[in-house]
Amino acid sequence: MKKALTLILSLALMLTCFIVPAFGAKAASAPSAELYLYVGSPIALSDGKTLPLDKNNPGLVPVIYQNRTLVPLRFISEYFSAEVSYDEEANAGVVKGKGKTVQFPVGANYYLLDGEQITLDTATQNIEGRIFLPWRALCEQVLGLSVEYQD
Secondary structure, three states: OHHHHHHHHHHHHHHOOOOEEEEOOOOOOOOOEEEEEEOOOOOOOOOEEEEEOOOOOOOOOOOOOOOOOEEHHHHHHHOOOOEEEOOOOOOOEEOOOOOEEEEEEOOOEEEEEEEEEEEEEEEOOEOOOEEEEEEHHHHHHOOOOOOEOOO
């Protein structure tokens, strides 16, 4: 029992310390090109300020799913000045920015970039009514930013 409790507490501590930052060119309306997210935390850090990932759902946090960090589509996209909408008919999040339109169908392991299908290594998820997708795919492949992971 003592070993199990120690293992659970150690795992919880490791997950709360996992930092998932993204670095990229400063977007026109973004306060900073650096944005730090923490797996299991409902806030992001930018320019020394904390930002809620979702004002309407304070429990919303980045998660690890199939060895990938999934983040909320709307928060990341809007932070880096892209427009976000939801296509109810296609059950997909839509991101418009930098002259391109990208559609992320919920539950699919691909996205559509101006109509071209591009494979994701982990399917887009609906978590608490929000679209979550792999952090690296959104930032690097869609928004043109770089992603770095730190312990």
